Amino acid sequence: MATTATVPAQETKKAPLVLTPQAIAKVREIMATQDPIPAGLRIGVVGGGCSGFQYSMAFENQGGMMDKVFSFDDLKVFVDATSLMYLNGCTVDYVETLEAAGFKFDNPQVKSTCGCGSSFNV
Structure with missing residues (x-):
C-alpha cells in the first residue's frame, strides 16, 4: 500500500508584495x-476580464503544496x-470613500487597465 506525504506550503520571510495596515x-x-x-488569505491573479487578468482574493483553510x-x-x-510573478512589487490597500469601499491593488507591472478598472494587462 502506497502512502503519500503532504508537503506543507513554504513559508517565506520577504514578501514580493505589500499589504498596508488598513488592508x-x-x-x-x-x-x-x-x-x-480561516487560516489565511489567498491573493492571486486569474485570467479574465476585458484586459486579460483580474486579481482574486479568498480565504483559505490550508495552503497548497506549491x-x-x-x-x-x-x-x-x-x-x-x-x-x-504578476504580483511582484504590488501593494494591496483597503480604501473607503464616499462612492465606494474595497481593496485596491497598485501594481507597477500593469501596462493597461480596462475602462471599468476590474482587469489589467502586463
Whole structure:
C-alpha cells in the first residue's frame, strides 16, 4: 500500500508584495466573522476580464503544496507560483470613500487597465 506525504506550503520571510495596515486590519475584521475562522488569505491573479487578468482574493483553510506563504503581522497570505510573478512589487490597500469601499491593488507591472478598472494587462 502506497502512502503519500503532504508537503506543507513554504513559508517565506520577504514578501514580493505589500499589504498596508488598513488592508491587514480589514482582512482580519472580515476573517473574524467567518466560521470556522480561516487560516489565511489567498491573493492571486486569474485570467479574465476585458484586459486579460483580474486579481482574486479568498480565504483559505490550508495552503497548497506549491504556494508561498507570507506573514503580514501574523496574517498568513498564500500566493501560488504563477500569480507571484504578476504580483511582484504590488501593494494591496483597503480604501473607503464616499462612492465606494474595497481593496485596491497598485501594481507597477500593469501596462493597461480596462475602462471599468476590474482587469489589467502586463
